[in-house]
Amino acid sequence: MTEAHDRGPLLSVHGIRKSYRSGGDRLDVLRGVDFTLTAGDFVAIVGQSGSGKSTLLHLMGLLDVPDAGEVRLEGSRIDHLPSSRRDRIRNTALGMVFQAYHLLPELTALENVLAPLMVRHGVMEWLRTSAAARDSARTLLDRFGLGQRLRHKPRQLSGGEMQRVAIARALVTRPQVLLADEPTGNLDEATGAGILDAICELNRRDGLSIVLVTHDASIARRANRIVRLAAGRVEQVEPSAE
Amino acid sequence: MYKLLLCWRYLRTRWIALASVISVTLGVATMIVVNAVMAGFSHEMQTRIHGILSDIVFESHSLSGFQDPQWHMEEIRRAAGDSITGMTPTVAVPAMLSFQVRGQWITRQVMFIGIDEATHAAVSDFGSYLQHPDNRRQLSFSLRDGGYDTTDSQSEGPGPSRPALGGAGWPHRRMRVERERIWQKRLEEQEGAAAGRAEPTRPIDAQVDAVLAATGDEAATAAAPAPVTDAGTEEAAPQNPFAAARPEQGRTMDPATEQFTGVVPGIGLASFRDSKGIDRFLVLPGDDVKITFPTAGTPPKAVSDTFTIVDFYESKMSEYDSNFVFVPIAALQRMRGMIEPETGISSVNSIQIKLKEGANLDEVRNRLRGAFPAELYAVSSWRDKQGPLLSAVDMEMAVLNILLFLIIAVAGFGILAIFFMIVVEKTRDIGILKSLGASASGIAGVFLGYGLFLGIVGAGAGLILGLTITWNLNHIRAAVEWWTGQTVFDPSIYYFFKIPTIINPATVIWIIIGAIGIAVAASVLPALRAARLHPVEALRHD
Numbered sequence: 001m002t003e004a005h006d007r008g009p010l011l012s013v014h015g016i017r018k019s020y021r022s023g024g025d026r027l028d029v030l031r032g033v034d035f036t037l038t039a040g041d042f043v044a045i046v047g048q049s050g051s052g053k054s055t056l057l058h059l060m061g062l063l064d065v066p067d068a069g070e071v072r073l074e075g076s077r078i079d080h081l082p083s084s085r086r087d088r089i090r091n092t093a094l095g096m097v098f099q100a101y102h103l104l105p106e107l108t109a110l111e112n113v114l115a116p117l118m119v120r121h122g123v124m125e126w127l128r129t130s131a132a133a134r135d136s137a138r139t140l141l142d143r144f145g146l147g148q149r150l151r152h153k154p155r156q157l158s159g160g161e162m163q164r165v166a167i168a169r170a171l172v173t174r175p176q177v178l179l180a181d182e183p184t185g186n187l188d189e190a191t192g193a194g195i196l197d198a199i200c201e202l203n204r205r206d207g208l209s210i211v212l213v214t215h216d217a218s219i220a221r222r223a224n225r226i227v228r229l230a231a232g233r234v235e236q237v238e239p240s241a242e
Numbered sequence: 243m244y245k246l247l248l249c250w251r252y253l254r255t256r257w258i259a260l261a262s263v264i265s266v267t268l269g270v271a272t273m274i275v276v277n278a279v280m281a282g283f284s285h286e287m288q289t290r291i292h293g294i295l296s297d298i299v300f301e302s303h304s305l306s307g308f309q310d311p312q313w314h315m316e317e318i319r320r321a322a323g324d325s326i327t328g329m330t331p332t333v334a335v336p337a338m339l340s341f342q343v344r345g346q347w348i349t350r351q352v353m354f355i356g357i358d359e360a361t362h363a364a365v366s367d368f369g370s371y372l373q374h375p376d377n378r379r380q381l382s383f384s385l386r387d388g389g390y391d392t393t394d395s396q397s398e399g400p401g402p403s404r405p406a407l408g409g410a411g412w413p414h415r416r417m418r419v420e421r422e423r424i425w426q427k428r429l430e431e432q433e434g435a436a437a438g439r440a441e442p443t444r445p446i447d448a449q450v451d452a453v454l455a456a457t458g459d460e461a462a463t464a465a466a467p468a469p470v471t472d473a474g475t476e477e478a479a480p481q482n483p484f485a486a487a488r489p490e491q492g493r494t495m496d497p498a499t500e501q502f503t504g505v506v507p508g509i510g511l512a513s514f515r516d517s518k519g520i521d522r523f524l525v526l527p528g529d530d531v532k533i534t535f536p537t538a539g540t541p542p543k544a545v546s547d548t549f550t551i552v553d554f555y556e557s558k559m560s561e562y563d564s565n566f567v568f569v570p571i572a573a574l575q576r577m578r579g580m581i582e583p584e585t586g587i588s589s590v591n592s593i594q595i596k597l598k599e600g601a602n603l604d605e606v607r608n609r610l611r612g613a614f615p616a617e618l619y620a621v622s623s624w625r626d627k628q629g630p631l632l633s634a635v636d637m638e639m640a641v642l643n644i645l646l647f648l649i650i651a652v653a654g655f656g657i658l659a660i661f662f663m664i665v666v667e668k669t670r671d672i673g674i675l676k677s678l679g680a681s682a683s684g685i686a687g688v689f690l691g692y693g694l695f696l697g698i699v700g701a702g703a704g705l706i707l708g709l710t711i712t713w714n715l716n717h718i719r720a721a722v723e724w725w726t727g728q729t730v731f732d733p734s735i736y737y738f739f740k741i742p743t744i745i746n747p748a749t750v751i752w753i754i755i756g757a758i759g760i761a762v763a764a765s766v767l768p769a770l771r772a773a774r775l776h777p778v779e780a781l782r783h784d
Contacts, residue, residue, distance in 0.1 A: 118243040
């Protein structure tokens with residue numbers, strides 16, 4: 001996690017366009033979006049369904065490539081890099097949390113948290129570093145109250161617990177940015193509030209830069225800034241009321 | 243590292259993949275067992291073939307043979323002496339073997355082979371195939387005074403039972419002569435009765451029964467001459483064997499104490515095996531047979547003589563055991579007129595050559611071919627002699643292996659189908675891994691590794707199963723026979739009491755490598771499909 005509240009530009013998108021083809025029709029999802037996340041910032045991207053907020057998050061997370069425009073990390077363009085370099089950046093600099101948790105069902109909670117580090121290391125390097133990695137993963141799971149659930153498979157965990165495991169997994173690589181796509185969307189109100197508190201604390205206590213996609217205005221208000229998307233463009237950037 | 247972990251977890255949790263493992267296991271096990279049995283049969287057959295044939299056979303194109311074998315052997319030694327350990331001359335001619343069973347003459351076409359009893363054992367395993375232990379040590383064409391094996395000496399386990407051979411040899415011959423004397427006496431008495439004389443004071447039937455009961459010998463009964471009612475023809479009449487005379491000896495011989503020239507027929511000519519595995523004999527060592535063969539002159543004339551069986555030869559190659567009759571070479575040469583009366587120089591058909599250990603068979607054969615004119619002599623190795631048979635067996639093994647390998651290929655297609663299914667099922671997991679930074683090659687590696695794991699597990703289980711079946715094949719055969727009541731492996735057809743198996747490590751290794759290779763190859767397409775999945779689409783997959 002980065003040192004707190006460095007105000008330089010960290011992750012930015014410029015003139016991003018993205019469209020999808022469905023049958024013979026072309027659907028323009030993003031029509032030239034500009035957006036900058038400064039280090040230590042906490043930005044909520046809001047908008048109606050189909051406004052392109054998840055697509056924007058996927059482009060920032062290098063899970064997809066834009067039709068036009070560019071994505072920059074610490075000033076360096078990263079969207080046009082070879083896929084191996086983009087895979088590497090995704091593994092080291094970015095952490096992602098999804099609405100549907102997206103845990104690997106065959107692995108335990110601890111193994112799910114360790115998964116990004118296993119992806120990073122080969123067998124020999126893993127054997128050398130696994131002890132430290134396990135300690136780090138256990139610490140994170142302890143922090144999220146899952147110290148007793150290390151060996152449980154995802155199907156044995158509640159929705160809130162699964163999302164906390166997913167957050168721990170996103171943090172275990174000490175990313176520069178956390179990208180969260182509707183992290184409370186599948187949870188009841190109380191559990192969702194707990195998850196949101198945990199995410200807010202990551203920004204406020206640890207200074208982690210966060211981009212949170214939500215359609216819920218009350219959740220967005222917990223961020224420092226709110227970027228409102230409409231019809232594939234940034235409609236409004238406003239500081240959070242809180 | 244995640245590849246290993248996920249491969250292992252998929253192997254443990256995706257039970258559908260077990261179907262692929264089982265098909266690979268069965269394919270590998272089948273290939274190991276079939277190859278072991280085929281190799282066992284092939285080795286056994288080659289051993290049998292080579293057992294009777296020397297390494298190299300030097301022979302004349304002519305049935306009359308070539309003169310002066312000593313000179314030829316010296317020339318052979320001059321051409322390839324450094325590779326030769328032993329040589330022996332032989333004379334082989336087609337002949338007819340006749341013997342009487344219950345008054346019926348049985349005639350068989352045979353190859354009549356004259357061998358030198360002193361040197362023949364040095365060039366082939368001939369001696370080890372005989373039924374008398376003393377003959378196995380040193381062949382003799384003199385009849386033995388009993389002691390023939392009553393079980394198969396070559397069998398490692400319980401061999402075929404041959405109770406009839408218990409009384410073979412001089413005891414059997416004396417018993418037969420005694421019985422024939424009684425028959426002769428009875429005949430004379432019946433003739434006397436017909437002439438109006440008094441009945442014999444002693445009942446002849448009782449005497450015959452007493453003799454037969456004393457022998458307990460089925461062959462004695464089998465070889466009993468025809469009843470006197472057949473006296474109309476010369477063959478069927480109980481000829482007086484005591485009147486048999488050797489022309490050269492110019493005297494009447496006593497069959498109870500003397501024998502004719504000894505012969506060793508193949509055991510298949512004189513016996514058959516019943517369904518219980520017991521060998522039944524039509525004639526025994528001690529019985530006399532007639533053999534008719536051509537003389538060496540031009541045109542050849544048929545001559546016939548009486549011989550005494552002194553032993554049986556059993557190579558377990560039915561082609562040989564039902565065809566060959568061995569006789570002392572000197573006797574055959576004399577009877578065929580192959581000895582020059584003036585010079586005493588003999589002729590032979592062929593010279594059997596034994597090579598030193600490790601000598602190159604084809605190279606020595608070619609050297610000898612170069613040293614002698616091909617118009618007069620044929621030089622061939624034992625492999626050449628049985629070339630078509632050995633090639634047929636090799637071809638059979640190759641075709642069988644291709645067919646069996648197709649079984650594993652079918653298993654490969656099973657893996658392909660199941661893997662495609664698993665890729666679809668795991669699409670979201672693939673998206674998750676990509677979101678965590680896994681590369682396309684890493685994702686492909688998960689599925690290739692999974693295929694490799696399945697191949698290793700399937701082939702490993704197949705190896706264990708195949709070796710277990712092979713090592714216990716004869717127990718399994720016995721169990722199947724006991725369970726079904728059907729004969730699975732009929733020893734009377736194969737002349738083996740056990741199914742022979744040889745596990746060739748190189749073959750097993752190739753089978754394992756092939757099976758694992760097919761499993762990995764079958765997982766390539768699903769792995770590529772997984773690697774090419776778009777991460778966002780994969781994450782959204784239901």
